[in-house]
Amino acid sequence: MAQMQRPAVAVHLDDLLRFASELAEREGFAPDRVRDVELAVEESLVNILTYAYPNRTGFVEVHREFDGRSLRVSVVDNGVPFDPLSVPVTGLTVDTARRGVGGLGILLVRRLADHVAYRRQEGANVLTLTFDRPPPTRTGDPVHPIRDDIMETQFQRIENTTLLAVKGRVDHKTAKAFEEVLKNTLDEASADGSPVLVLDLSGLEYMTSAGLRVLMIAAKTCTSRQQKLAVAALQPAIQEIFRISRFDLVLPVYPTVADALKALSPDAAVRWRE
Amino acid sequence: MQVRFWGTRGSLPTSTGGASIREKIRQALRQADGRRWETDEQLEAFIDDALAFPVRNGYGGDTSCVQIASRREPTLLDMGSGLRRFGQQVMETPDQDRPTTFHFFMSHLHWDHIMGFPFFPPAYLPGNTIHIYGGHPENVLREAFLRQQSTPCFPVHWDQLGASIRFTRLETDRWHRINGFAVKLLRQAHHGGSFGYRIEKDGKALVYSTDSEHKQQDDTETEATVSFYREADLVIFDAMYSLADMITVKEDWGHSSNIVGADLCLRANVKHYCMFHHEPAYDDATLYEILQETRRYAEIVGEGKSLEISTAYDDMVLRL
Ligand SMILES: [Zn+2]
Numbered sequence: 001m002a003q004m005q006r007p008a009v010a011v012h013l014d015d016l017l018r019f020a021s022e023l024a025e026r027e028g029f030a031p032d033r034v035r036d037v038e039l040a041v042e043e044s045l046v047n048i049l050t051y052a053y054p055n056r057t058g059f060v061e062v063h064r065e066f067d068g069r070s071l072r073v074s075v076v077d078n079g080v081p082f083d084p085l086s087v088p089v090t091g092l093t094v095d096t097a098r099r100g101v102g103g104l105g106i107l108l109v110r111r112l113a114d115h116v117a118y119r120r121q122e123g124a125n126v127l128t129l130t131f132d133r134p135p136p137t138r139t140g141d142p143v144h145p146i147r148d149d150i151m152e153t154q155f156q157r158i159e160n161t162t163l164l165a166v167k168g169r170v171d172h173k174t175a176k177a178f179e180e181v182l183k184n185t186l187d188e189a190s191a192d193g194s195p196v197l198v199l200d201l202s203g204l205e206y207m208t209s210a211g212l213r214v215l216m217i218a219a220k221t222c223t224s225r226q227q228k229l230a231v232a233a234l235q236p237a238i239q240e241i242f243r244i245s246r247f248d249l250v251l252p253v254y255p256t257v258a259d260a261l262k263a264l265s266p267d268a269a270v271r272w273r274e
Numbered sequence: 275m276q277v278r279f280w281g282t283r284g285s286l287p288t289s290t291g292g293a294s295i296r297e298k299i300r301q302a303l304r305q306a307d308g309r310r311w312e313t314d315e316q317l318e319a320f321i322d323d324a325l326a327f328p329v330r331n332g333y334g335g336d337t338s339c340v341q342i343a344s345r346r347e348p349t350l351l352d353m354g355s356g357l358r359r360f361g362q363q364v365m366e367t368p369d370q371d372r373p374t375t376f377h378f379f380m381s382h383l384h385w386d387h388i389m390g391f392p393f394f395p396p397a398y399l400p401g402n403t404i405h406i407y408g409g410h411p412e413n414v415l416r417e418a419f420l421r422q423q424s425t426p427c428f429p430v431h432w433d434q435l436g437a438s439i440r441f442t443r444l445e446t447d448r449w450h451r452i453n454g455f456a457v458k459l460l461r462q463a464h465h466g467g468s469f470g471y472r473i474e475k476d477g478k479a480l481v482y483s484t485d486s487e488h489k490q491q492d493d494t495e496t497e498a499t500v501s502f503y504r505e506a507d508l509v510i511f512d513a514m515y516s517l518a519d520m521i522t523v524k525e526d527w528g529h530s531s532n533i534v535g536a537d538l539c540l541r542a543n544v545k546h547y548c549m550f551h552h553e554p555a556y557d558d559a560t561l562y563e564i565l566q567e568t569r570r571y572a573e574i575v576g577e578g579k580s581l582e583i584s585t586a587y588d589d590m591v592l593r594l
């Protein structure tokens with residue numbers, strides 16, 4: 001789980017809520033839903049900024065985590081104990097709440113998130129908002145053009161290992177997005193003390209030098225942080241590209257994800273199921 | 275348009291070397307396998323047809339110098355050690371046909387791109403005019419040549435040259451008309467800056483883009499390169515390193531890789547991609563293998579686009 005801590009003052013609001021919504025965006029939440037995440041987190045933060053520290057400036061933290069199905073965002077402060085869920089919900093609709101942002105904040109949060117939980121823990125208020133990612137809608141819409149700029153990633157944490165499945169095409173059109181995903185994944189892995197990152201490339205169909213460059217940046221980051229990066233399960237064409245670019249000499253390449261885990265993290269290898 | 279390569283090696287001239295020549299002989303003899311030839315023509319045909327390029331020939335070791343055929347006044351790109359052989363050809367031309375005015379476009383002023391000039395006999399002949407164009411300021415251009423021909427680097431000093439030598443800075447972002455060619459420059463990433471040239475004539479376009487590190491880090495820069503290369507008939511490209519080398523140990527050394535060149539040329543719908551500025555450490559067999567690999571790479575990522583790919587060698591002639 002990655003986290004961001006800032007002084008509980010309004011200037012940091014944007015940073016903090018973007019920290020949460022960015023993960024939603026990256027994990028493929030619809031734009032409307034990403035805005036819901038932002039709005040809910042914003043309301044939670046405004047609440048803290050307004051009430052948690054009446055006599056001093058304290059800190060506020062946002063923790064974020066995606067488990068493959070749901071995004072969990074926790075907003076943490078160690079100010080005055082307050083359970084926002086103790087406020088009763090009556091006659092509130094999301095629309096009226098949107099108009100009344102501020103006063104109805106916490107009620108709005110309960111409407112926007114799929115699940116809200118509060119706990120007081122070690123002198124801190126911890127409000128956890130869960131947003132479920134709906135399954136991707138399959139539309140057979142014939143007017144929808146065939147897209148060649150599709151790159152998808154799927155994230156999984158197994159013991160000390162982060163497994164990132166990369167699918168589709170990584171070229172000059174998608175390299176920036178790929179770079180961002182890899183960077184964030186590595187940052188999170190680093191924050192969580194997860195020293196091993198394995199890229200499952202079995203779904204990667206196409207990659208040019210623009211994508212290879214991103215892999216190299218990730219490899220350099222890993223080296224500087226003493227994390228281990230490996231790629232696994234390359235399709236034959238991608239394997240050839242690795243050989244031609246000499247990337248097979250600078251990145252550890254394994255025939256299967258299982259082989260990579262076995263070599264880099266025996267614990268994860270035991271727990272991993274294909 | 276016709277292009278002749280006088281020098282294609284990067285950074286430093288090389289020689290084939292005895293071991294490599296011996297290897298070529300060994301392979302040729304093995305290939306011949308005791309065969310006999312009735313005539314010289316048959317022997318020549320065997321050499322051409324049966325022996326692979328690195329066995330029957332080689333890429334040569336002279337540094338960057340490329341000529342674009344022009345009517346009266348020769349037009350060249352860079353003055354690497356390959357310029358010596360061009361100068362020799364000029365001097366062997368009968369008096370009445372021998373050119374007296376020359377046009378040189380300079381990518382930049384690193385040693386491997388100017389070292390041929392002291393060995394260019396026409397520079398010593400009074401009455402000749404030599405135009406040297408570049409993207410760098412005129413005083414920077416002049417200084418590089420002046421230093422090269424001064425003590426202790428070279429015995430014949432700059433002011434002892436007989437020809438009239440004129441330096442001209444060419445601005446980027448607009449077309450210039452020089453010696454019948456339309457010429458445009460692009461600033462490239464390299465130590466001290468380098469310039470790519472797009473040269474057009476009779477509906478044909480050539481791009482000379484050497485000593486340039488295409489990191490693909492900055493979209494604006496990459497897009498500028500792609501549009502500079504767009505639909506060119508020939509792109510001569512600095513493919514000095516493998517991609518892995520280029521972005522690890524040799525990052526910021528100012529050169530590109532074979533597959534970055536392929537990607538850029540594919541995106542720009544270039545007709546012919548010519549690899550250039552070869553790593554001095556690579557022998558003929560290695561360069562030949564890299565050519566096969568680059569073709570294979572372009573086949574994989576090109577998705578049906580046709581891109582001709584070659585590796586420049588000294589004395590290669592291309593017709594566009
Ligand atoms: Zn050079």
Ligand SMILES: [Zn+2]
Nearest residue numbers: 382384464485
């Ligand atoms: Zn240079």
